[in-house]
Amino acid sequence: MTTTLDPGAPAAAPVPDPPPPPRPRPRWELPTLAGLLVATAALYLWDITASGYANSFYAAAVQAGTQDWKAFFFGSLDPGNAITVDKPPASLWVMALSGRIFGFSSASLLVPQALMAVGVVALLWATVRRIAGPAAGLVAGAVFALTPVAVLMFKFDNPDALLVLLMVGAAYATTRAIEKAGTRWLLLAGVLIGFAFLTKMLQGFLVLPGLVLAYLWAAPTGMWRRIRQVLAAGVAVVVSAGWWIVAVALWPAADRPYIGGSTDNSALELAFGYNGLGRIFGGSGNGGGVPGGGVPGGGVPDGAFSGGGPGGGGGGFGGQTGLGRLFSSEIGGQISWLLPAALLLLVAGLWFTRGAARTDRTRAALLLWGGWTVVTTAVFSLMEGTFHPYYTVALAPGIAALVAVGGHEAWRARDTWTGRGTLAAATALTAVWSFVLLGRTPEFLPWLRWVVLVAGVVVAVVLLVPVGRRRWLAAVAAAAVLVGAAGPAAYAVDTTTTAHQGSIPSAGPSVEGARGGFGGGFGGPAGFGDRDGAGASPAAPGGSGPGEEHTDAALAELVTGAAGARWAAATLGSQSAASLQLATGASVMAIGGFTGSDPAPTLEQFQAWVAAGDVRYFVSGGMGGGPGGGREGRGTGAQIQEWVQQHFTASTVGGRTVYDLSSPTS
Incomplete structure (x- = not known):
């Protein structure tokens, strides 16, 4: 800090020291970065159309958005705009725009998702490089790219890919803001978090504590200015997240689709109910209860059910709640390969920077990524509502950055026993945990676990020995990185193929x-x-699983012939509707949303649409969103099904019972 030297002059406000000059760019950095980005693109784009439409629930909504702009704006499951998916539409907008430009197909659906992974790798490199140098930036990008659950979700059509890209973008913007207390960068971070909310609602806010803590602690300006800047960024979050919520609230309900997953046709209730507190505490709102339970909205569009896990205290298909959840058989191989090392290196990094100035950017980065990782880990571990292992993709950037930044700080301290001990412990811990994880799949590359274990122990021992030769040190560091990457890389290749x-x-x-x-x-x-x-x-021929349902060719031909109607067909549950819509390109109404239990449409609404000739066929006998959902109908779905059975003649087409709603019997 610089201050006035005149003792008679009034005290001046502290002037922050200028940030250090930019690090010189080594000649090998950009070629290596280019290679990393190309390799990431190859890994994520490999045979990407093999997954077809991936999750038909979201694919049908994307298809609808390519056919109708109102469906695009609201995220409707069908172009007739009966009901939306259970998330805001931001991720659907990207895929639907791709479909409008290139035509709707598996490639136009999934290629944008894969390219987002390349964007995340580039942003991680750029963010970490500013703190820990080019090598650490490349390590962070590579660790993320090889995370198995990241490979899965960036080749899929769920909202998580865009969610992670936006959150990493917010971390980059916050890092830039911390350097010079830049208000514009901080406002950009707020806007990106707001759009993360429009992607997957409250999950986008899990990284906020880390971003806010890092800025309030380290930005080189006075406390009150830091507080004002953070509050301004909060306003940016509210505006960028809230404009769509307000638009939905102000739009006449009769002229827009029902907000799927909500109990009162409200996007705000969806955000803080089913997609908010319901996820944390479970047992209430849409998605509460056990499979087949009678609560309103008991179905869960992610494919599971909140609460009632095996042995109690579960979170759907995510296993038991508790601090060990992320290391369990269900989830460990998805994300936890480097999580123990990341937490160790976070603690070590904070120790190494304990004597630094408040504005130290390395410690700020540790607070940012540490807050990201610790808060998200705690929420995912303890949430009692719906939880799926693939949610953990949101942890991948935080783990990657902590390994890179914390590892860099330990490497800088390698001349001390503490530094060498930290590096050795992180390497050995990763090798042992990889050995455990690989042991859970004993038929998958059985030799790899032993190679990783032995190599990890050897490298850890070598790291404890003080060595001065630069080339030898570089070789040992590379070996440590390879030990950590071997297990997740093998899983990543299996996932992409x-x-x-x-x-x-x-x-x-x-x-x-x-x-x-x-x-x-x-x-x-x-x-x-x-x-x-x-x-x-x-x-992708083969059997169907939860969230997917085969459509018979005869039924598809029948529905295709009615494509001129607002809804060529209506059926119970969005999964039946989505599969039929994807197979025909015609608009198919999902009565009751995911499992047929949302209170939409009402019997009166459905009767009015039938009377107006808007719905041609009613198709029964399909699956809902999961076990016990939608086949026989619940709530208004059961009322509609009963009314149709009483007033229209049934026929069998492709193994399904079909009613022609244009020819009532009475």
Whole structure:
């Protein structure tokens, strides 16, 4: 800090020291970065259409958005605008715009998701590089790219890909803001978090504590200015997140689709109920209760049910709540490979920077990424509502950045026993945990776990020895990185070469004894679950799993012939509707939303639409969103089904009972 030297002059406000000059860019950095980005694109784009439409629930909404602008704006499941998906539409906008430009297909649906992974890697490199140098930036990008659950979700059509991209963008903007107390950068971070809310609602706010803590602690300006800037950024969050919520509230309800997943047709209630407190505490609102339970909105569009997990205290297919959840059989192989090392390096990094000035940017980065990781880990571990293993993709950037920044600080202190001990402990811990995780899939590369364990122990011992030769040090550091990356890289390659469909996808090979779900990494029967189920997706023949349903050719032909109607068909549950809509391109109404239990449409609304000739066929007998959902109808769905059965003649088409609503019997 610089201050006035005149003792008679009034005290001047402290002037922050200028940030250090930019690090010189080594000649190898940009070629290596280019190679990393190309490799990431290759890994994530590899055979990407093998998954077909992936999650048909979101794919149908994207298809609807390519056909109708109102469906695009609201995130409607159907172009006739009966009901929306259970999330805000930001992620659907990206995929629907791609579909409008290139035509709706598996490629136009999923390629933008894969390219977002390249964007995340680039942003992580740029963010970490500003703090810990080019090598650390490249390590952070590579660690993220090789995280199995990241490979899964950035090749899928769930909202998580855009969510992670926006949150990492907010972290970059906050890092830039901290350097010079820049208000504009901080406002940009707020806008990005607001759009993260419009992607997956309150999950986008989990990183806020880390961003706010880092800025309030380290920005080089006075406390009150820091507080005012953070409050201004909060306003940016509210405005960028709230404009769509306000638009939905002000739009006449009769002229827009019902907000799926809500109990009162309100986007705000959806945000703080089913997608908010319901996720944390479970047992209330849409998604509460056990499978087949009678609570309103008991179905869960993510493909599971909140509460009532095995043994009680569960969170759907995410296993038991508790601090060990992220290390369990259901979830460990998805995300936890480097989580122990990341937490160790966070603590070590804070110790190494304990004597630094308040404005030290390395400690600020540790607070930012540490807050991101610790808060998200705690929420995911303890939440009692709906939880799926793939949610953990939100942890991948935080883990990657902590490994890179914390590892860099320990490397700088390698001349001390503390520094060398930290590096050795992180390497050994990662090797041992990788050995455990790989042991859960004993038929998958059985030799790899032993190679990782032995190499990890050897590298850890070498790291304890003080060595002065630069080339030898570089080789040892590279070996440590390879030890940490070997296990997740193998799972990542397995994930990218396997087709995934349905509502509960998982990364990596099947885990024996896992209780979390069906198929894939959860050890369920082949073809039932996320891993080789086909549904209506192209290029992926086989059995169907939760969230996917096969559409018979005869039924598809019948519905296609009625494509001129506002709704060519109506059926119970969004999964039946989505599969039929994807197979035909016609508008299909999902009565009651995901499992047929949302209170929409009402019987009176449906009767009016039928009388106006807006609905041609009613198709019964399909699946809802999961076990026990929608097949026989619940709530208003049951009323509509009963009315149709009483007033229209049934016929069988492709194994399904179909009613022609243009020819009433009475």
